[in-house]
Amino acid sequence: MKQWIQKKGWKLLGVVLVLYSILMGMMVPLHSGISARHPLSAQAGDTTVLEIEGYNTHFAQAQDHLRVWLMLGDQWTLSAEHVAVVDERHIKATFILPDLLPVDQQVGSFTLVVDNPIDGVTLLPEALFVRQTQIDTQTAIAHWPQTDPMIELHSGPALTFPFRNILRETIRNTYFHVPMWFAMIFIFIGSVIYSLRYLRHQRADDDRYAAALTTTGIVLGILGLFTGMVWANYTWGRPWSGDIKQNMTAIALLVYMAYFVLRFSLEDNEVRARVSAAYNIFAFAALIPLIFVIPRLTDSLHPGNGGNPALGSEDLDNTMRLVFYPAVIGWTLIGYWMSQLLWRTNKLKAYLEAYEDGPPQLK
Amino acid sequence: MRLAKEIWYLLQKELVLEWRQRFALSGILLYVLSTIFIVYSGFQQKLAAPLWNVVFWIIMLFASVNAVVKSFVQESGYRQLYYYTLVDPLALFIAKVVYNSMLLLFIGLLTLLVLGVVAGNPVTQPWMFMGIIGLGSMGFGIIFTFISAIAAKARHSATLMAILSFPLVIPVLMELIKLSLIALGFTQDTDMAQDVLILLAIDLLLMGLALILFPFLWRD
Known part of the structure; x- marks a missing residue:
């Protein structure tokens, strides 16, 4: 038995490991992700309807628990006013953008965050560029809209490979x-x-x-x-x-x-x-x-x-x-x-x- | 000390041998000249710095291979054996490397001169460029000498020499082209010292290995 392991065991191990890696590598699904969105830019103060296309998502199933945010930097979040589900992969989120952004630049780059209990949280950096006509950081911070906070995010299915936009x-x-x-x-x-x-x-x-x-x-x-x-x-x-x-x-x-x-x-x-x-x-x-x-x-x-x-x-x-x-x-x-x-x-x-x-x- | 003395005598021997049978040396000279004229008549104009650089190193590379390939085949096997009994084989190898590096330095400077006259000379820092030629000759000298010792064991050693050595010199060649672009004033590099160090490290690594492996090659 010991001899058998020494002579054949490593070959068997090699075959098993390669088969395992092929099987797992091909079968395990990708984590949900955001594959496209439209429009790409908006004006501050507008009401924007963002059409979001998901990948490996179950929007229709998670309908009532679907939450969508726009995030500026680490601390400024803005939740969607209304989320309409088209099908499993498409949703339309309506945002009321504030008049002023808490950044000292003309354009603020928002990260899009979508969360639901089935797929877990997924985000897309630089999803929406918002242009503002005047820069007033102090007023913007004071008047930032109080919306649903970004808490109690879901982790989604345990066994998935990460979704990367280029890959x-x-x-x-x-x-x-x-x-x-x-x-x-x-x-x-x-x-x-x-x-x-x-x-x-x-x-x-x-x-x-x-x-x-x-x-x-x-x-x-x-x-x-x-x-x-x-x-x-x-x-x-x-x-x-x-x-x-x-x-x-x-x-x-x-x-x-x-x-x-x-x-x-x-x-x-x-x-x-x-x-x-x-x-x-x-x-x-x-x-x-x-x-x-x-x-x-x-x-x-x-x-x-x-x-x-x-x-x-x-x-x-x-x-x-x-x-x-x-x-x-x-x-x-x-x-x-x-x-x-x-x-x-x-x-x-x-x-x-x-x-x-x-x-x-x-x- | 004995090793240094042996290297010195062997170096003299190589020089005398080269001088007595001038056909090899004049062959290389003609090779360099005719290649440069082919390049010149092909382009019919002064070359831009990056192109000049590549042409220079390609001429240098091929001339070097032709110059070094004979180092272990020009003398008969029996005479080689006689040398091995007289001196330390390592001394023989080191002498060949030193001699070939000197020969390549000469070829490099000649190519620089003729190409500079014929196709324009974009070198803005001549001393630095000569230093780079020196570094290149050392790297080429080590690799080509070792490979020529290998190729001498087989038939068609000239063909084999090119096949075996060209892929191996590419790291050295790439560093050289990168460095000489600085000497041509085409690029500015702030960490030039790093490139020089890498080049020296490659040379040192290959020379060390060649010294370890050569004793296994000469015995027949």
Whole structure:
């Protein structure tokens, strides 16, 4: 039993974790959100009817408990005078805007807040720009309308992924694109470790392992690149926009493909193992600035570069962590298993080549 | 101390060897000149600073590869073996890196001179630009020398050299292009020191690794 867990358990764990991440990543619904609103701007003192389009919302079901606010800054809230439900996804909220805004600018930027017991609270920043003709902060504060306070907000269903306006449903790609990339890095590190072991002990097995891991790493890298392109097509508007991160990824793949060109052009097994191990280690060291340093110094659209956040609390909430980390572990284990299979076939091939005239006499 | 002495003698040997068989050196000179004339006759005008910059570094890159590729194949395997028995292999490698870096510095300054005469010279801070060429020669020298030691083990070493080394020099090249745009007065960068430090860190990392890995390469 113990042996079984050691030999097969990690493979099973890898399969389970990947299946779990695919299932959860695809099945868990998105939190409700505001996908559109109209109009985008208004005049102070007007009565505005804001048409709101929700995403994953149940406005009709929650009809009587529906509450809508406009919020200016952190403390100035204005609740809707009247909320008319059109259907599950559309409502019309009527606001009576005050004559003066408590800001010392011509335009105040309001955040839209919608709350109901079924979907929970959802908000859209910079939803409505209100223009005022004169600026008088003191009077505005004194005459701010007393409406329903923004209290007793609902949290909504527990198991949801956050709704982000640019990402929407593509937020699920977090469980494919990012873990594949992580797994690729781990696999390449593994490959370097085997190359180092080869240089220490000169065992042909270590060299075969390094080559097999590199192959799997390239496969994971290509998958990561393609899932990234699918994502970029949705969020950046084009699958390939020549972003520094994309270029660096392509170059990284070139470096590892060159590793195989080198292997093919060396005939002697021993020399091939030695030289390609040296190149593998050198290439990995040259890749570290390529992937981790350079993209951080230049402008990039990719999260984590050019001042964009990545994997902070903003991007990864607790529900997402529940899927993301298992996906990273799962893809790494699957990658390692794939490399092991590749290593076995390569070893068998070498064995068959060595004994073309029939199997050797086993003692 | 013995290592330094060996490096010094090997460096002299490289210089003498280069001088005795001048075809390699004159080949590189002709290469640089003809590439610059092709570029010039293609554009038929003075180049804008960013374009000039890219053209300069591309000429420099290709000339460097051609200059360095011979460093481990020009002498026969038996003579190499003889060197390894005479001196520390590390001394041989360091001498090659130093010599190649000097050669690349020379190529870089020559390219700067000829390209400056033919296609206009937008460099506003010449000393700084020469310093950047120096940094670049060092980075290229380390990477190309190590890769040429690898490529020398295989057939078609010239092709293999380009395939193996071009992706690896891209981080260095990108930093160089970014830095030299400052020397061209095209951009202003307040944290130039950071870029120089990154470049030096990459050089140091790769040189350290090359020194560790070279002993595994020369033995046959």
